[in-house]
Amino acid sequence: MAATLKLPIIDLSSPHRLSTASSIRQACVEYGFFYLVNHGVDEDFMNEAFKERAKFFSLPIQHKNNLNRKEHRGYTPLYAEKLDPTSLSQGDPKESYYIGPLTDTTTLSLNQWPSQELLPNWRPTMESFYWKLLSAGKELMSLIALSLNLDENYFDKISALKKPEAFLCLLRYPGELGSNEEICGASAHSDYGMITLLMTDGVPGLQICKEKLKQPQVWEDVPHVEGAIIVNIGDMMERWTNCLYQSTLHRVMPAGKERYSVAFFMDPPSDCVVECFESCCSESSPPIFPPIRSGDYLNERLKLTYGSEKDLKSSIQTKS
Numbered sequence: 001m002a003a004t005l006k007l008p009i010i011d012l013s014s015p016h017r018l019s020t021a022s023s024i025r026q027a028c029v030e031y032g033f034f035y036l037v038n039h040g041v042d043e044d045f046m047n048e049a050f051k052e053r054a055k056f057f058s059l060p061i062q063h064k065n066n067l068n069r070k071e072h073r074g075y076t077p078l079y080a081e082k083l084d085p086t087s088l089s090q091g092d093p094k095e096s097y098y099i100g101p102l103t104d105t106t107t108l109s110l111n112q113w114p115s116q117e118l119l120p121n122w123r124p125t126m127e128s129f130y131w132k133l134l135s136a137g138k139e140l141m142s143l144i145a146l147s148l149n150l151d152e153n154y155f156d157k158i159s160a161l162k163k164p165e166a167f168l169c170l171l172r173y174p175g176e177l178g179s180n181e182e183i184c185g186a187s188a189h190s191d192y193g194m195i196t197l198l199m200t201d202g203v204p205g206l207q208i209c210k211e212k213l214k215q216p217q218v219w220e221d222v223p224h225v226e227g228a229i230i231v232n233i234g235d236m237m238e239r240w241t242n243c244l245y246q247s248t249l250h251r252v253m254p255a256g257k258e259r260y261s262v263a264f265f266m267d268p269p270s271d272c273v274v275e276c277f278e279s280c281c282s283e284s285s286p287p288i289f290p291p292i293r294s295g296d297y298l299n300e301r302l303k304l305t306y307g308s309e310k311d312l313k314s315s316i317q318t319k320s
């Protein structure tokens with residue numbers, strides 16, 4: 001049985017910003033994961049958004065398939081994603097729905113929405129959810145900058161936050177697929193981007209592996225904390241910080257029970273160059289990774305997760 005972790009709790013509303021930043025640093029070095037409380041997304045609203053989310057997933061499959069993922073927005077059916085591309089499974093047994101950046105008017109229309117007749121409150125609820133999470137995420141990024149001995153507006157200054165590539169992802173893991181220990185709901189992976197804000201629903205399953213290079217891997221349970229957002233560091237943040245902050249390997253084990261979660265992936269805009277921060281390298285610890293455009297990095301990772309669009313289409317035809 002996996003041990004249960006007690007991750008650090010960070011209070012986003014604390015007036016003691018320097019000491020909060022120092023706790024964030026410790027959490028990111030040690031775990032790459034922490035809980036965020038007093039984040040401004042109130043529990044009543046979150047529960048309302050969770051209800052709307054469940055309504056979408058309970059629509060008949062043909063309605064969901066009408067909104068199939070295009071340009072990384074819309075519905076992704078069961079098995080279409082494989083977060084661990086080396087896994088031998090047919091794909092991860094989860095379905096999801098992606099809402100792309102609302103901050104960029106040029107790509108806004110790429111988003112897909114269920115029709116108002118079917119789900120009248122869905123779009124305004126999800127848009128509001130998006131803005132609330134973006135606001136919490138931006139506030140957190142200023143503390144993360146402080147935690148790295150950078151100016152608190154640093155991520156704004158390097159244009160990482162003006163129009164971030166932030167995606168709201170609604171997830172459902174169907175319980176009826178059983179609790180085969182071999183098949184993870186979400187296979188082992190680290191997130192690709194800057195940070196992820198994750199909201200779970202109380203059904204267990206999320207686990208992290210603190211030392212991704214150590215064999216055998218040791219997995220520990222991350223319990224749900226009511227009202228808290230789980231934050232994790234993504235690979236681009238790991239590159240920026242020269243591996244000071246870990247993008248920790250995580251997965252979702254099957255619980256034999258339906259499970260929902262929401263992930264808000266905050267990535268820099270595609271033309272932002274991710275290059276080791278000066279505060280994270282020195283002569284004795286030079287940059288480990290070469291600079292890379294965020295968009296190029298993300299595209300490579302997404303290609304591995306989804307295979308080709310042809311694979312996605314055949315997965316829709318055979319699995320639904």
Ligand SMILES: O=C(O)CCC(=O)C(=O)O
Nearest residue numbers: 171186200206252261263
């Ligand atoms: O559902 C969860 O708790 C985690 C999901 C996740 O890690 C992801 O989608 O990247």
Ligand SMILES: [Fe+2]
Nearest residue numbers: 189190191250
């Ligand atoms: Fe993840």
